[in-house]
Amino acid sequence: MPLPWLSSGPRRNCLSNRAPDGFAMEKIPILKMGRFLLVTVQVDMHDQLALQLQDDLTARIVASKARGVLIDISSLEVVDSFIGRMISNIAAMAKVLDAETVVVGIQPAVAITLVELGLSLEGVRTALNVDRGMALLQDRLAEELR
């Protein structure tokens, strides 16, 4: 917090939509594909961005009446306990909103680290890749309609 008697020039707006040091407040895009939502996380997320995704996804599930959410984290080189919790939260919230969540593309090194860290991603379905994840969601939906 700058001391008021030291600040010069125009007052800095702390709520500007750019974080300091050039970090743009980017958003993670959510695509709609039929009755499913598709999210590909391609950036090293800071915590606020992960929370934003959680909020955005739940809002989109309701708005689009989606029945499934596929989260592709194949570009993520690190999943720490914060991101892990965010993924579990999304799955739990989606479930309450009548949508299934599948996380796909976890890198082998990330899987090894997750287990050693003590994160089990409880309640989260996983698949090796987008194709298998999509098939899983479609099977679930077909089963229900039968």
Added chain:
Amino acid sequence: MTVVHSSVLPIRTQEDIVRVRQAAREAGVAQGFSLVDQTKLVTAASELARNTLDYGGGGEVEIARLSEPARRGVRLVFTDKGPGIADIEQALKDGFTSGGGLGLGLSGAKRLSNEFSIASKVGEGTQVMIARWR
């Protein structure tokens, strides 16, 4: 043991946590770590950087590349001048949290490292050291 390279990064914002992850990755790559070892180091760094920010009120990390005749490693020392930890044993237990987290930060970082030490004084701050060797 020789320190071949050392740098200090501030931990004041969430973006700084991302920077600490990137710097830990760079150090691991420079020391010839395997992808799994890099990932473990970076994940431990992320947990501890978040602790420094969330519980220590911010601080800094010193990232050192270590060299010994038979092995190379990376050492991270996180320092904050926060409230300190009254009961370190309890803080190291899985699932213990004084915040809203999963309580895996300290215990998880310890499991992901080859060396771990913590020193804390109530009212003065906390210092956590981890090292990983290849």
